[in-house]
Amino acid sequence: MKENIIPLSLIPCGKSAKVKAITAEGTLRRRMLDLGLVIDTIVKSLRKSPSGDPTAYEIRGAVIALRSEEASKIMVEPL
Amino acid sequence: MGLTSQSTGIGALKEMLDIQLNSPDDIIVALAGNPNTGKSTVFNSLTGLNQHTGNWTGKTVTTAQGYYKYKNKNFVLVDLPGTYSLLSNSVEEEIARDFICFAKPHATVVVADATCVERNLNLVLQILEITDKVVLCVNLMDEARRKKIHVDLNKLSKILGIPVVGTSARSGEGLKDLMEAVYNVSQNQIKTKPIKIRYNDSIESTIVSIENAIKGLIDDRINSRWISLKLMDEDKSILDSIDKYLGLNLTKEAGDIYRSAINNSEMDKYRFSNLRDQIVTNIVKLAENISQQVIHIENKNYNRLDKKIDDILTSKLFGIPVMIALLGLVFWITIVGANFPSEALANLLFGIEDKLTELFMAYNLPSWLHGVLVLGVYRTLAWVVSVMLPPMAIFFPLFTLLEDLGYLPRVAFNLDNFFKKACAHGKQALTMCMGFGCNAAGVIGCRIIDSPRERLIATITNNFVPCNGRFPTLIAITTIFIAGAAKGALQTIIAALTITGIIVLGVLMTLLVSKILSKTILKGLPSSFALELPPYRKPQIGRIIVRSIFDRTIFVLSRAVMVAAPAGLVIWSMANIHIGVGSLLDYGASFLNPFARLLGMDGYILMAFILGLPANEIVMPIIIMSYMASGVMIELESIEALRNLLISNGWTWLTAINVMLFSLMHFPCGTTLLTIRKETKSWKWTFISFLVPTITGIVITFTVTQTVRLLRLI
Numbered sequence: 001m002k003e004n005i006i007p008l009s010l011i012p013c014g015k016s017a018k019v020k021a022i023t024a025e026g027t028l029r030r031r032m033l034d035l036g037l038v039i040d041t042i043v044k045s046l047r048k049s050p051s052g053d054p055t056a057y058e059i060r061g062a063v064i065a066l067r068s069e070e071a072s073k074i075m076v077e078p079l
Numbered sequence: 080m081g082l083t084s085q086s087t088g089i090g091a092l093k094e095m096l097d098i099q100l101n102s103p104d105d106i107i108v109a110l111a112g113n114p115n116t117g118k119s120t121v122f123n124s125l126t127g128l129n130q131h132t133g134n135w136t137g138k139t140v141t142t143a144q145g146y147y148k149y150k151n152k153n154f155v156l157v158d159l160p161g162t163y164s165l166l167s168n169s170v171e172e173e174i175a176r177d178f179i180c181f182a183k184p185h186a187t188v189v190v191a192d193a194t195c196v197e198r199n200l201n202l203v204l205q206i207l208e209i210t211d212k213v214v215l216c217v218n219l220m221d222e223a224r225r226k227k228i229h230v231d232l233n234k235l236s237k238i239l240g241i242p243v244v245g246t247s248a249r250s251g252e253g254l255k256d257l258m259e260a261v262y263n264v265s266q267n268q269i270k271t272k273p274i275k276i277r278y279n280d281s282i283e284s285t286i287v288s289i290e291n292a293i294k295g296l297i298d299d300r301i302n303s304r305w306i307s308l309k310l311m312d313e314d315k316s317i318l319d320s321i322d323k324y325l326g327l328n329l330t331k332e333a334g335d336i337y338r339s340a341i342n343n344s345e346m347d348k349y350r351f352s353n354l355r356d357q358i359v360t361n362i363v364k365l366a367e368n369i370s371q372q373v374i375h376i377e378n379k380n381y382n383r384l385d386k387k388i389d390d391i392l393t394s395k396l397f398g399i400p401v402m403i404a405l406l407g408l409v410f411w412i413t414i415v416g417a418n419f420p421s422e423a424l425a426n427l428l429f430g431i432e433d434k435l436t437e438l439f440m441a442y443n444l445p446s447w448l449h450g451v452l453v454l455g456v457y458r459t460l461a462w463v464v465s466v467m468l469p470p471m472a473i474f475f476p477l478f479t480l481l482e483d484l485g486y487l488p489r490v491a492f493n494l495d496n497f498f499k500k501a502c503a504h505g506k507q508a509l510t511m512c513m514g515f516g517c518n519a520a521g522v523i524g525c526r527i528i529d530s531p532r533e534r535l536i537a538t539i540t541n542n543f544v545p546c547n548g549r550f551p552t553l554i555a556i557t558t559i560f561i562a563g564a565a566k567g568a569l570q571t572i573i574a575a576l577t578i579t580g581i582i583v584l585g586v587l588m589t590l591l592v593s594k595i596l597s598k599t600i601l602k603g604l605p606s607s608f609a610l611e612l613p614p615y616r617k618p619q620i621g622r623i624i625v626r627s628i629f630d631r632t633i634f635v636l637s638r639a640v641m642v643a644a645p646a647g648l649v650i651w652s653m654a655n656i657h658i659g660v661g662s663l664l665d666y667g668a669s670f671l672n673p674f675a676r677l678l679g680m681d682g683y684i685l686m687a688f689i690l691g692l693p694a695n696e697i698v699m700p701i702i703i704m705s706y707m708a709s710g711v712m713i714e715l716e717s718i719e720a721l722r723n724l725l726i727s728n729g730w731t732w733l734t735a736i737n738v739m740l741f742s743l744m745h746f747p748c749g750t751t752l753l754t755i756r757k758e759t760k761s762w763k764w765t766f767i768s769f770l771v772p773t774i775t776g777i778v779i780t781f782t783v784t785q786t787v788r789l790l791r792l793i
């Protein structure tokens with residue numbers, strides 16, 4: 001099971017994943033929680049910006065763009 | 080309660096937010112909600128005011144207030160900044176939270192997005208923890224209908240235990256019901272029974288013990304259950320606010336209260352080490368649960384069209400080209416569209432000038448009076464109006480259209496990586512876009528950037544996008560000078576391309592200078608970036624036109640006129656008061672001339688930029704007036720005449736380019752500088768914001784001029 005957990009930044013466009021842990025701390029962590037990124041939330045990677053970063057994710061019905069640094073602090077299980 | 084508002088510090092909060100009551104019986108209503116849900120639209124429809132709206136997150140950064148009357152009661156409506164939550168302590172969240180918590184509005188309206196109810200409920204539930212007097216306004220019902228998303232409002236109201244009203248604020252649908260609900264809640268005609276969020280047993284029992292310990296301290300002034308939870312969470316920002324507004328000393332005592340409470344219920348602190356996560360998870364899960372009960376999505380692919388549009392507008396291949404093409408198109412439409420009305424206005428206004436002159440002659444009025452009033456004040460005004468009004472009346476509605484559609488966040492999305500490489504914040508792209516309207520507004524907009532370092536970078540570089548005070552100068556010079564050389568349809572296309580090029584250059588300079596700042600005086604790494612890409616919304620064309628003409632165009636124009644009239648007087652006097660052989664203007668210009676020549680301009684031009692400090696709009700009029708006063712008297716009825724005037728004063732295409740470059744890159748106008756001082760609270764950063772673009776402009780024009788001369792291109 002464990003080896004299946006990867007950072008959200010590695011999820012390819014069009015694929016979904018389930019949040020398993022947030023490794024960010026402090027304000028960033030709170031921000032992520034505010035967006036509804038709690039354990040077991042399903043996140044879908046939608047598209048990358050023309051220059052490759054940030055990536056737009058669908059989170060609880062909203063589309064949110066996250067930089068790869070941020071997305072790498074969200075550990076997910078690919079679906 | 081028995082406490083006056085003064086002694087509780089609530090007066091202070093109301094003062095801080097500048098809430099003005101017409102009478103003590105006024106009913107205060109707060110408007111809270113997620114960003115971009117239509118709070119300002121609701122606010123505008125109810126109060127008849129014109130707060131800035133648009134389809135992107137974080138437009139409202141300051142609170143606004145307005146009034147409306149319903150059933151013979153006066154309501155004061157306070158438009159709060161949009162927030163996703165009240166837990167993460169950004170400035171906007173603190174403003175919103177403190178207002179709801181301490182200013183004790185008689186009712187709080189939470190505006191939610193009907194197409195994204197689940198996420199919005201998160202905030203609703205948090206607010207219900209603080210206060211009972213809440214009305215939920217589910218806005219954007221028209222968008223939900225269009226996407227076939229059904230919201231069961233009755234059921235939602237039953238579950239939440241508060242009135243729920245569905246609205247489409249833009250068309251006014253449901254606003255009457257909203258006012259009724261607000262009336263009922265604020266007048267206690269309806270007793271709300273808000274749903275309670277339950278935490279796990281150990282948290283609950285600790286809450287109870289803390290609540291008992293602090294009840295005496297805070298009386299009924301604020302919700303003690305909520306405060307207890309915040310004490311456990313050791314949320315310093317809220318404790319500070321409590322102390323400030325309620326005159327307590329909880330920050331100091333919190334530790335003791337907490338410790339004793341924990342001992343009482345034999346709890347060790349360790350168990351709550353991830354309390355914040357637990358709190359949020361509980362709320363998010365409850366929101367999810369409620370949303371599943373009340374939302375019915377008929378068509379799971381409801382946002383397919385949005386996705387298709389995004390596939391093009393943010394695609395790897397087309398994203399950036401489309402962005403630049405759109406910009407060019409906007410300028411092209413502006414230039415083509417403004418051509419004819421500008422000529423017509425100029426003919427009309429300069430025709431009036433002739434009539435005025437005749438009048439002055441007929442009454443034998445002294446010629447200096449004619450000079451000051453007609454050739455000075457009136458002529459400057461006529462120039463400003465005829466040159467500025469038509470392009471603005473076209474450019475603003477077009478820009479507002481893109482804003483209302485939801486295109487600006489896509490621009491930020493496309494450009495973010497460049498900003499990241501410049502160690503700056505992605506939202507700087509948004510503040511940059513606001514700078515197109517007005518740099519002072521752009522600087523205020525920088526508040527949406529949380530990190531102080533990145534906010535300063537955005538502030539200092541905001542001036543690299545030309546505001547509407549500078550567009551007319553750019554447009555005028557390109558049409559008169561650069562495109563004037565070409566013929567026919569090509570003319571306008573070249574003009575549009577030139578201006579687009581200038582803007583792209585401005586953006587590149589913004590990035591370059593941001594990078595340099597990040598490596599020198601504002602060292603640091605880029606902070607986090609989470610930007611919402613809202614769904615595209617159908618803009619209301621009619622309203623956009625009316626709104627952008629009345630709010631923006633008239634506002635900017637009247638400011639320009641107010642500055643231009645006295646400036647015209649001063650300039651004319653300077654050009655006509657002679658000391659010895661030359662006028663004051665001549666002395667100033669000849670002093671600046673050697674330096675200006677190095678930059679490929681002349682003393683009059685540089686002088687015009689300096690005298691144009693109060694407002695960039697008057698730079699061109701000053702240049703023209705200086706030339707005319709210094710001998711070459713011509714009528715200014717046509718663009719051709721203007722062109723001849725400039726050429727006879729030694730302008731070449733190099734001069735034109737340098738003036739445009741310098742117009743893009745020089746010190747911000749007076750208003751912007753004062754705004755920067757206000758926002759940064761520092762003269763040092765104001766001064767740096769003055770220096771950075773000025774030095775950049777000098778370096779660039781110098782390099783361009785010397786290169787061109789060296790290569791003997793001219």
Ligand SMILES: Nc1nc2c(ncn2[C@@H]2O[C@H](COP(=O)(O)OP(=O)(O)OP(=O)(O)O)[C@@H](O)[C@H]2O)c(=O)[nH]1
Nearest residue numbers: 115116117118119120132133137138139161247248
């Ligand atoms: N279709 C539709 N659009 C709406 C409605 N209400 C608001 N809008 C649009 O939604 C966008 C956002 O509205 P605003 O009033 O600026 O939102 P806000 O909540 O004040 O946003 P922030 O100040 O950023 O927090 C604007 O483009 C509005 O024109 C509505 O009922 N229907």
Ligand SMILES: [Mg+2]
Nearest residue numbers: 118119138139
């Ligand atoms: Mg707003």
